[in-house]
Amino acid sequence: MVKEESPQINRRTTRLSSCTTPNSKASPEASKATNRSHSLSINDLNFRNEYITLDELINSFPGRRAKIIELINLLGPLNSPITPLFVYGSASTGKTNIILQIFKHLNRPFTYCSCITCYNPRVLFESILNQLFLHRKNESNGYLSSKRCEKPSDFVNLLREALTSLIDSLKGNVGKSGSKKSSSQVNGKMVYLIFDNLELVREWDKSSTILPLLFNLYNILKMPEVGIIFVSKSSPDTFQSDTGYAEPFPIYFPDYTEDDLRHIFMKNQANPKLYSSFLDLVLRPFCRITRRVDELSTAFLPLFKKYCEPIGDLGTVPSEDMKRKLFSHIQPFISLTLNETFSVPSQPFVKASANKDRRKSIKKMFGVSESLDVIDFHMSTSAKYLLISAFLASRNPATLDASLFDSTGGSDIRKRKRKSSERSKDQKETKELELLMKGPGTFPLERLLAIFQCITSVAEYSPVDEELQNGGLGLEGPDSGLMSDILLQLSSLCSANFITKGGSCPLEGSTRYRSTVSEDMALKVARSLKFPLSKYLFRR
Amino acid sequence: MGHENPAEQAKIILRTRLCNPSFIFSLFSQSPDSNYSKLKYIISSSVTEACNNSVLLLGPRGCGKVAVLEQVLEELLKEHPDMISVIKLNGLLHSDNNCALKEIARQLCLEHQLLFSKMASFDDNSQFLLSMLRECGLAHKTIVFVLDEFDLFAQGKQLLLYNLLDAMQSVTSQAVVVGVSCRLDADQLLEKRVRSRFSHRKLLFLPPxxxxxxxxxxxxxxxxxxxxxxxxxxxxxxxxxxxxxxxxxxxxxxxxxxxxxxxxxxxxxxxxxxxxxxxxxxxxxxxxxxxxxxxxxQRQPKLEALKDCSVLELYILVCMKRLEVKELELCNFNSIMKEYKSIHDAFQTSDYYARNVCLRAFEHLLQRALISFDDNRGQGHSTEFRPVKLLISWHELHQGLKSYRSCPVRSLGV
Structure with a gap:
């Protein structure tokens, strides 16, 4: 429904497909045909039959007119050489989309590689070469790349070979067609290499060699017919290297302003009047938090539904009176939504396609509190106990374990509490600060297992009976046959990132663990087990 | 195409010139005391007198080291056809010995119309190189080795440099090694045994x-x-x-x-x-x-990023700044949130948001590279506990806040 959102979603799906299979979306039969015939021509290096005019291009990106014209100027007239460009700006400002659309407009050959999908040098190299050699992975070639290429030196040799032959055929193409232009034919004899999401390369193992290589690629190739465009979320000054590199030409995409955002959200609305009155209410407060289109659009979608609830017919033009009524209706929801993280996960690796459960559990791990009181994922009882004991081991000082879990059970805690309050206020504050700074503590496996045994044995009896069972608790653990299960549970909790494995302690040499769950989450788990967690939690 | 419009043609001509370093540096080739003349003298004298030589071209990036070298080689290839063969290596690609020797063998084979075997071992290739050096020396043919990003060849055991320079000690061989580097101390990186075999000729390339x-x-x-x-x-x-x-x-x-x-x-x-x-x-x-x-x-990425920040993100930055003023040795998300709350309590601002919303704004700031994690310690911790530091100065922050249109933070006494 929101226009800017639809290209967003489109972009996610078409980013790769738009370059490897240029027309898979537009005309399925045509792409099937090319798939079947296996013979790709150089004209497949652009968007075939998808020419758009400059006006269409500018109109589809509100607030980006100046940037589009700047980019087109930099790309220049046909067959003009270009220095490497570096396009940067924060997430969801339309960098990739605009560049790809400009190439659609100019109809020039290019290759596109995103460093998200090409996650290591070899995949990146082979993806570029596949596109240049007009090679497509399919059943008949066993989904293999055209060339196997791991080393940068092989890559540069193969790249040069591929580019030379491609440029030669492009020149032939120009000569054949003469002056007459058909829409399916690529323009010019320049080939552009686009590298998207370059900031991710910094995290790669070999980033110290790959980054200078990519930045110096233009100078190494020494081919004026090649244009290189980098797209990155972070600015050029964050790409450091020892001896530097040939600096590319920087182009900056600023975040959208509030007015731009209004234009973006007003695009393709069924009822512009209604939506405009909705935006009057929500846009300003939300812009104080974030101006990212993707986050805003996910926040606005449910809000607008809420806004429309009182109206039966969505086509009506709201009167002033109606607007006031709708305003009082939506008002409480705005402040509620403002204080919620929109459901778009901030980490790029969490795909929107992930199922709901997973996303929620991830949300929890990031310490997001949910209004619901139930945990919405399944976990065995022993895993829950393990989670709680890990939480306790991380939060409580190890010296207090004996007094918390010994024969007297949790009754001692009150005395402890009073004792701590007797301390001077300063000391308490520094302690508190330390906890804030240091976060949950680490603990060895033995301590976790000891606490686990203590709390499971307590739980076998109802809390009322606890006083009667003095003495016998420490001895009666779960039988040792369960132990292997427990270790298995522990490792699965580790892999689910509820517990992290830290480095080994330099003195003891054993691996240390740390619980990463938030207190809300631990309390929720405890509630589901009817376990009195707060009783065992040491508060300073 | 484009014959109609002289302006467009002129644009293409100018762009072609700007992207062609050899055109740009050809300006300096005429004067007698330029690097061009010096380098040409060194290489041509070792070609004509059939001796071995080595030289380093040093200078910052973008001063035309490679462009001048290419011009010299092109000129010499014209003057002495069939007497020079050029082998080009790049430290970014061939810093590994095995790789470098393979590339040398490949280029030698290409040059002399020999069959190159991809499967040849390191030993085969180095044998091949030595015999090629001897053969070329006997034929009075000079091999010019161009080592771009020379400093990267000086990493590790420097076996390639040693092999090359050692082979040049014999009378039969005839070769020139040209190293190109933007590290002015590149010759200091060499091991003793390599340095003693290197003739200490250096040409310095300076900005015009x-x-x-x-x-x-x-x-x-x-x-x-x-x-x-x-x-x-x-x-x-x-x-x-x-x-x-x-x-x-x-x-x-x-x-x-x-x-x-x-x-x-x-x-x-x-x-x-x-x-x-x-x-x-x-x-x-x-x-x-x-x-x-x-x-x-001349971009100022930090200021640009500051201008893009939302109000909440600016709040977090100001909180961090205030913590920095208080001279706490560590700062993480939790302490920022405490400061944020105290600002809210003191000034009763309208912008008080939930913790998770702030956490996301905090992550945006990390993405914008305005703040960064202090070090790699505490990898296992979640984001809230890892120590962070501010990457912008007080001055920059102030400038950013001032240029912000609806800056609410001015009331905060920062």
């Missing part, structure tokens, strides 16, 4: 002087009269350009440009931007083009 720069500008931008462009257009273009070049305002622009970086590479990027934005209607470069090109290449 002011006079050279002006000559360079004319050399690049003036259109030649014998091109396919109409004569009247060329004349008008050149007259207008000379006018601009003599303008004091233009000299001011060039001064600010050279103030930060006076290498040729920097100048070329500047000119590229000016040429790209040349007005196609009038068809001439204007002073405005140059003026607007200056800010487009």
């Amino acid at each position: 002087s002011r006079e050279d720069l002006e000559r360079l500008l004319e050399h690049i931008l003036l259109l030649s009269t014998d091109s396919s462009l109409p004569d009247d257009y060329t004349a008008a273009f050149n007259a207008k350009l000379l006018n601009i070049l003599a303008d004091d305002k233009f000299k001011g622009v060039i001064d600010t440009l050279c103030y930060s970086d006076s290498t040729v590479g920097h100048l070329l990027r500047f000119l590229f931007s000016a040429v790209c934005h040349m007005d196609m209607k009038s068809g001439f470069l204007s002073l405005e083009n140059f003026k607007s090109a200056l800010p487009s290449i």
